[in-house]
Each structure stands twice: as structure tokens, then as C-alpha cells.
Amino acid sequence: MRIHIIGTGLLGASLGLALSAQKYQVSLEDTSPTAQQLAADLGAGTIFADGGNDCNGGSGSEGGNGGDPQIVVIATPPDVAAQTIATALETYPDATVTDVASVKTSLLESVRELVGRSELDRYIGCHPMAGREKSGAIAARSDLFTARPWVICSDENTPHNRLGEVVTMAEATGASVIHLDPRIHDAAVAKVSHVPQVVASLVASQLRHAPLEEVALAGQGLRDVTRIAASDPRLWTQILAGNSEEVRSVLLDLRTELDEVITALEMGPGATGALAKAIALGNEGYDRIPGKHGQAPTKYAVVTILIPDTPGTLATLFKDIGDLNINVEDFRMDHAPDQKLGIVDVSVVPATQQELETGLLSKGWQIPESAIEKEGIA
Known part of the structure; x- marks a missing residue:
């Protein structure tokens, strides 16, 4: 062809x-x-x-x-x-x-x-x-x-x-x-692509004049939220203008919920219910995001491992996990501030969490606050 x-x-x-x-x-x-x-x-x-x-x-x-x-x-x-x-x-x-x-x-x-x-x-x-x-x-x-x-x-x-x-x-x-259908497509991408771009950009814009000592506290959460804020402004101006009706509709709903959060914060400790509701509704929406290969969302157990920031360490970690015959469902890595340490979060099927932690501890890996330690097994 x-x-x-x-x-x-x-x-x-x-x-x-x-x-x-x-x-x-x-x-x-x-x-x-x-x-x-x-x-x-x-x-x-x-x-x-x-x-x-x-x-x-x-x-x-x-x-x-x-x-x-x-x-x-x-x-x-x-x-x-x-x-x-x-x-x-x-x-x-x-x-x-x-x-x-x-x-x-x-x-x-x-x-x-x-x-x-x-x-x-x-x-x-x-x-x-x-x-x-x-x-x-x-x-x-x-x-x-x-x-x-x-x-x-x-x-x-x-x-x-x-x-x-x-x-x-x-x-x-x-x-x-x-x-x-084109209209269904545009409504969908407004929610899953276009509005997330706007929100990521707005959150990142709040860092423009923040003192460096404040920005230095940034962790993986901020990086997750703002990753797409580095996108091309010219391209996204055209995309947002082309789908303005659908994007505006979602942003109006978002503004309504944001106003409710702001009002609750103004009221102080007496309005914690509204804050809890906002977070809970977010949980509900997050749980609808498809899992691997488009399958139903799956809850995974997260095992956190501290690793030295040296060449080959990450490869060794994954080899050790492979030797335990445990599949890694997801993975992310952050870096400890002012220390040459990597903080690795490995997501696995919950049934394999204890086996993974036991195996990695036996191989000398550092697992802070492991489930094994909490249960008094180790």
C-alpha cells in the first residue's frame, strides 16, 4: 500500500x-x-x-x-x-x-x-x-x-x-x-485529554514565582500532575479552540466543584465533609480508568524499595524480581532530595506482595515499612 x-x-x-x-x-x-x-x-x-x-x-x-x-x-x-x-x-x-x-x-x-x-x-x-x-x-x-x-x-x-x-x-x-461518532469522540477527548492539559498547565503555572526552596520539595505527585504541562502552546491553542464547546462544558463542571472546595476551605474545620466528598468523588472517577490492556480497573499492591543511585542497580532489581517469578504490573521511580537514593514503587497483584517483599529482603534490598514488618513476620 x-x-x-x-x-x-x-x-x-x-x-x-x-x-x-x-x-x-x-x-x-x-x-x-x-x-x-x-x-x-x-x-x-x-x-x-x-x-x-x-x-x-x-x-x-x-x-x-x-x-x-x-x-x-x-x-x-x-x-x-x-x-x-x-x-x-x-x-x-x-x-x-x-x-x-x-x-x-x-x-x-x-x-x-x-x-x-x-x-x-x-x-x-x-x-x-x-x-x-x-x-x-x-x-x-x-x-x-x-x-x-x-x-x-x-x-x-x-x-x-x-x-x-x-x-x-x-x-x-x-x-x-x-x-x-465525531461528536462522541470530541466529548470524550475533552474529558480524558484536553481538560487534563488545561489543568496540568494551570497547576504548573502556580510554580512560576514560587521560591526555589518551595519548589525543591516537589515529589512524584506534582510531577505526575504537571508532566504534560511541557506541551507546545501553539498546538494546544489550536486544539482547545477547535473543541471549545466540549472543553468549556467540562471546565464549567470542574469550576462548580472547585468553588465548593474553596467555600469549604473558607468555612474552616466545620466543612470537612465537603472536602472529604471532593476527594471521595475523585476516588470514584479514578476507579473507572481502565486497567492494563483496556481491562477492568485492578487494585494492585505497591511495594516500595530504596535503591542506591548507581549504574546497573535498577537492572539488578528487576532481575531479582524476575527470579522470584513475579510480574511487575506497574512501576514508577522518584529520587530522594539531597541523597543519592532512588525510591521505586513496584505494583504487583496483592496475592504476591508478601512473597515479593520476603524475596527482596532476603536478597538485601531495603524495603521501608514493609507489610511483613508491620505484621511482625520479619
Whole structure:
């Protein structure tokens, strides 16, 4: 299958890397010659050339497309995606055109205004739920989409052969395909992606003028909440504007609950019930987040191990856990302030917690406040 990717940023270049690894014929196009060349040099595909007529009004300089593409993927910034889709539909009258934009309803409406019904039948909106805080082809990874949801928006009028092509392409990246109505998609990503970005950015912004001695107290909790605050402001401005109605609705609900917390804090000790309710409702929502491989949420036991910050120590720890024949369900690591120590939290099935702690203690690992010690077993 011949795939033509227009836009060689993080998603476009990552898609090219993933498909090229599966022996697809991938051609690349970007308004920036430097970005285009970088993606090609990284192995994402060959620079597009079609005799001097490309989708952006320029001309390719090397390579060749080996025939017209079967699928054209638009991976441009959201604010130019609709026009680029319309141009691609006109330029490639036999190709299926898709995109990777994170907002679907407003984009579909804009494309509908630019093209006719017959052209619109060749457009299938997509959104791979994958990304990084870093941007550009230099941050691209061939495994970016592996085991990630890939949303495809189609309806009963979508030609089955074209839908099948897009599904095949998405699955070739290792993604898991999900079919959603555009409006349902936009409501969903507002809750699970767009509002979390806003909240992370707002929390991180409170650190701008904080004294360094206060910021030095930051632990894993702050890092977890603010990790995505390092995202690209230009890109996210376009994403939030494109899904403004859904994002605003969630933020209004969030503001209502935040106001309740603020009111409770103003009332002092007599309003602890409202504070407890806010935390409890958060527990309830957290428990609905899918577990591994999209399965039902699972409660894991967490074993904390202190490890010296020296080369090879983490590898030794995981080898020892493997020797105990215990599966690590999740893992995270923090660093002790002013000490060369790592604080490792290993999540395991509760039934194996005591076995893991006993085994690691016997191998000389330091486990503070282990369940074994609390029960007086050790």
C-alpha cells in the first residue's frame, strides 16, 4: 500500500517510521523543507516528488512516489488541516484521505463546506490517541502508536473498501482501532485529554514565582500532575479552540466543584465533609480508568524499595524480581532530595506482595515499612 503523509511533525514522522518498518511505501511532504528532510533522514519515508505539483503548491526535490498514493494522511497543524484535506481530495481523486487531528466535529464541518459530496465520501477522519510532550520529527518514534487507541470516525455511508484501507493502515502501526461518532469522540477527548492539559498547565503555572526552596520539595505527585504541562502552546491553542464547546462544558463542571472546595476551605474545620466528598468523588472517577490492556480497573499492591543511585542497580532489581517469578504490573521511580537514593514503587497483584517483599529482603534490598514488618513476620 502506498501512503503519502502531508506534515512531518511528531505524528506524521512517527506514522512514517511505523509504516516504513512494515514495508509500506511512504512518501513525505511538508511546507518546511528542513522538517521534510529531517523526517526522511530519520527513515520515515522518501521525499515526495510528482513532477512539480504537490498539495502545498510546491515541488518535490528527490525521491519518487512510484504511482499515486492509495491513502493520503494529513498530519498538519489543526488550523490548516481542513484546507489541506480539501486540496488532497482534489489532487488525488482516487485516494482515500484521512487525518490525525485531535478534534473531529468542527474539522468535518469545515471540510464539508469546502468539498462536494463525492469527495467527502473519500474522507475518513482519524485520531490516534498518542503523543509526547516533545514535538517535531526529532521526537518521532516508530512505536508511538503501539497498543494505543486509534479512533476512526465513519458512518453507514463510508465505502467499506476505503474504511478497510484505513483500518489496515492503523493496525499496521500496532494501534487498537476504535470506531466513534465525531461528536462522541470530541466529548470524550475533552474529558480524558484536553481538560487534563488545561489543568496540568494551570497547576504548573502556580510554580512560576514560587521560591526555589518551595519548589525543591516537589515529589512524584506534582510531577505526575504537571508532566504534560511541557506541551507546545501553539498546538494546544489550536486544539482547545477547535473543541471549545466540549472543553468549556467540562471546565464549567470542574469550576462548580472547585468553588465548593474553596467555600469549604473558607468555612474552616466545620466543612470537612465537603472536602472529604471532593476527594471521595475523585476516588470514584479514578476507579473507572481502565486497567492494563483496556481491562477492568485492578487494585494492585505497591511495594516500595530504596535503591542506591548507581549504574546497573535498577537492572539488578528487576532481575531479582524476575527470579522470584513475579510480574511487575506497574512501576514508577522518584529520587530522594539531597541523597543519592532512588525510591521505586513496584505494583504487583496483592496475592504476591508478601512473597515479593520476603524475596527482596532476603536478597538485601531495603524495603521501608514493609507489610511483613508491620505484621511482625520479619
